[in-house]
Amino acid sequence: PADFNGTWNFMNSDNFEGYMLALGIDFATRKIAKMLKPQKVIKQEGDSFSIHTTSTFRSYFVQFKIGEEFEEDNKGLDHRKCKSVVTWDNDKLVCVQTGDKKNRGWTHWIEGDELYLELRCEDQVCKQVYKRA
Ligand code: RET
Numbered sequence: 001p002a003d004f005n006g007t008w009n010f011m012n013s014d015n016f017e018g019y020m021l022a023l024g025i026d027f028a029t030r031k032i033a034k035m036l037k038p039q040k041v042i043k044q045e046g047d048s049f050s051i052h053t054t055s056t057f058r059s060y061f062v063q064f065k066i067g068e069e070f071e072e073d074n075k076g077l078d079h080r081k082c083k084s085v086v087t088w089d090n091d092k093l094v095c096v097q098t099g100d101k102k103n104r105g106w107t108h109w110i111e112g113d114e115l116y117l118e119l120r121c122e123d124q125v126c127k128q129v130y131k132r133a
Contacts, residue, residue, distance in 0.1 A: 002091040004108065005044045008115045008130035010037040019119050019126035023078040023101065032057050040115065040130055049086070049093075064095075072097060 013034075020030045038055040047066040053059060058076045064086050072084040082099035089107075097104040107118045115130040 001088055002093075002110050003044065004042040004049070004093070004110065004115070006042060007133040008040040008042065009133050010039065011114070011129040011131050013129075014127045015124060016119075016126045016128070018124040019121055022121040022124040023080075025078060039133070042115075 016034055017030060020033060025033065036055040036057055038053050038059075041052040041054070043050045048063070049065075050061070050063040052061050060074075060076055062072065064070050064084065066086055066088060069083055069085045072082045074080055074082065080100050082097035082104065084095055084097045086093055086095045088094070092107050092109040095106045097106075102122050104121045106120065107116075109116050113132040115132070117128040117130070119126040119128070
């Protein structure tokens, strides 16, 4: 499988606003959040992952094992609890976040020295690109 280990810096984002609206993130938080350039630190050991998304405003931490369902609290985001599970789709990491919101999840993959993240919620898709630090 792909190697996600490393530090990744935010490059650009498309429709983060639509994604945050779908999650019901309030106006003030959205205004701040869309100015941020978060950094991701990913640690991968076999099937175990930890992903730190840090920014000057707020940060998010998640850890999981491939194929093992876990409770996700989405603390600092929309705070809605989800039952989440991450699996491999070839070299892509695919997360399904089952909860109050339909079609919620994300996909991570690598192309060259870039990390791609697609965030999904209801009918909204946000695409983000990070570059290896
Ligand atoms: C920030 C700032 C506060 C508002 C929002 C944020 C969004 C974070 C997201 C993180 C996604 C992390 C993923 C990790 C995967 O393993 C930047 C914390 C809404 C959407 C997908």
